[in-house]
Amino acid sequence: ELAVIVARNKNGETKTYPVVEMEFHPEANQVEYVICPARISENVALKARNIALKVANSFQHIGLLAVEMFQTKDDEIIVNEVAPRTHNSGHYSIEASYTSQFEQHLRSILNLPLGNTDSKVAGIMVNLVGEEGFSGNVVYQNIEEILKMDGVTPHIYGKKQTRPFRKMGHVTIVNNDLSEARKIAENVKNTIRVISK
Incomplete structure (x- = not known):
């Protein structure tokens, strides 16, 4: 599954964040990891961003719109769900992007110029x-253990x-090397435990 967050203000200015890839927990059917950028071809990424823009523009949506999509084996893109708000698929942006999704949401609903969505x-x-x-x-x-990790x-x-x-x-993991970030993410997932007293 892929997702693209689109920001759109009242003036019609639009920007998209990079396409992200989502890995799901097999039993809970919840997103376990969101990976930015998605490990897909440039062609598929462009197609996903264009579809997300088309969806946001067709709604004339003001604010953020998260567009979730399936990538088929034949690289077709099928829209699965939309969420008109800041979204789980954009939480990485707090640390990894020039403009976080939260700042971007405020810019868009206040009809301000949109910020840089690059990572x-x-x-x-x-x-x-x-x-x-x-x-x-x-x-x-073990939260102290993950806090020791760069x-x-x-x-x-x-x-x-x-x-x-x-x-x-x-938890957000940032690194210049995506494969290294993915390894650290696995380590984080295996280290911290959310339990009760």
């Missing part, structure tokens, strides 16, 4: 969800109670 570095987001078998007051076990930034959402697969936060 400064490769970014990967890891969702933090409650582990199976744990419910109650949340504990982020380019790793946790974002905790402040929810006091955890339960299996409840989204509790995310």
Whole structure:
């Protein structure tokens, strides 16, 4: 699955963020990793961005619009879902982009010039969800260990109670090398545990 976030203001100025790739948890059917840039060809990336722009313009949407898409085996792009807001698929932008999706949303709804959507570095987001078998007051076990890792930034959402697969936060990994960022993301995922007291 791929996603593109489109920003559009009242003047009709539009910008797209790079295409991201989403890896899903096989049991929970939740996004586990968001990878930017997506590991796809330039041709497929261009097609995905153009489709996302077409969707946003057809709605005449003001603000951010996350457009989720499936890439078929034949490199066809099928729109799956849209979300008219800041989105999980753009959380990486806080650390990795020149203009975060949150700043961009404010720029677009206030009809200000849109910011640069380019990435400064490769970014990967890891969702933090409650582990199976744990419910109650949340504990982020081993958070100190991931804080020791270069380019790793946790974002905790402040929810006091955890339960299996409840989204509790995310961690962003930035690195000049996407494959290295993906390895660090795996390490983060295997290190931090969202459990209960």
